[in-house]
Amino acid sequence: MEQTIDVEEAGRRTDLKMIDVRSPAEFARASIPGAVNMPLFDNAEREKLGLVYHREGEGAARRCALALAAPRLPALVDEITGAAGDKIPVLYCWRGGQRSRSTHIILELAGITSYRLLGGYRAYRRLVYQRLQNYPLQSKFAVLHGLTGSGKTAVIRRLIRRGLPAIDLEGLARHRGSVFGAIGLGEQRSQKDFEALLLQKLDLFNGSPHIIIEGEGPRIGKIHLPNFLTAAMEQGDHLLLTAPLEKRVHRIVEQYLPSLPQEEETARIREAIISLRKRLGKTMVEQLLEDLAARRYESVAGSLCRNYYDRLYHDTRPQCRPFMAVIDSSDLDRAAGELAARLLHEPVTATK
Secondary structure (H helix, E strand, O other): OOOEEOHHHHHHOOOEEEEEOOOHHHHHHOOOOOOEEOOOOOHHHHHHHHHHHHHHOHHHHHHHHHHHHHHHHHHHHHHHHHHHOOOEEEEEOOOOOHHHHHHHHHHHHOOOOOEEEOOHHHHHHHHHHHHHHOOOOOOEEEEEEOOOOOOHHHHHHHHHHOOOOEOOHHHHHOOOOOOOOOOOOOOOOOHHHHHHHHHHHHHHHOOOOEEEEEOOOOEEOOEEOOHHHHHHHHOOEEEEEEOOHHHHHHHHHHHHOOOOOOHHHHHHHHHHHHOOHHHHOHHHHHHHHHHHHOOOHHHHHHHHHHHHHHHHOHHHOOOOOOOOEEEEOOOHHHHHHHHHHHHHOOOOOOOO
């Protein structure tokens, strides 16, 4: 008898491993956090099956699917059991239809216990959307502000490594939120994947006195933050991180412009600088491009701080909002320790 499980129960259990049997392209667009992609059909095969279905009907598409999948079913069974380890595999496709059902039957024939996720990824996505529309936030956000290079993300990551309630929004979005924000981070996550990861983190820390996050606008790159999140950030406790310009410039160069950046990344930095022509003027942009080509990276970073970034960060000015604390972040470990002690009553210790 087929064993199924719904998304709510699956989310409560820790003895399950999500197995996504959709094509790699579907998986890349959005998936359940922690899932492993074990496609029943690759991208080209899925496209072929779609064409057969539309031209010849469902019966022909099923026969074609069987012919494509049959030779590799033994290997697929081994791969799924290997990925699941000591957990029970939960199979899902787009709507919990033929792909997950067929794989489930194959596993049952092989004597392997598994579940099929009712409604597939679509049911999971619907649950995430509904929960974020009415999220019962029980914690107050501690919102970090600071000029570019002040170390906001670095401090948050130090707290995360200590297991403390902090969320790296830019890490979840895979974007730093500025015109240079995607450089060195690869392709930005989809809205669906961002929201799934955000919900996971919120559930992990909800109920803590404070959840520490970085101050953001309504968007991070192409990602839109949920309305409740931006409202709760505005109503949270605000803290300011400060560091001397020289220290900030050094960090920016380390982050964006390593000693030997890839040509692709240099080209993206060049394009981003050119996009600032209206803000900075032709003369300054030409100077920045000249410094970039000559690898005078600290000159590039310093000029961008003084003439672009620092003018944008109105939320770092004390007259714009009250800060419950101003913390020197010249030493990131010390700043993280001070923040944890102040907000979370953790002992002041070095963080690595």
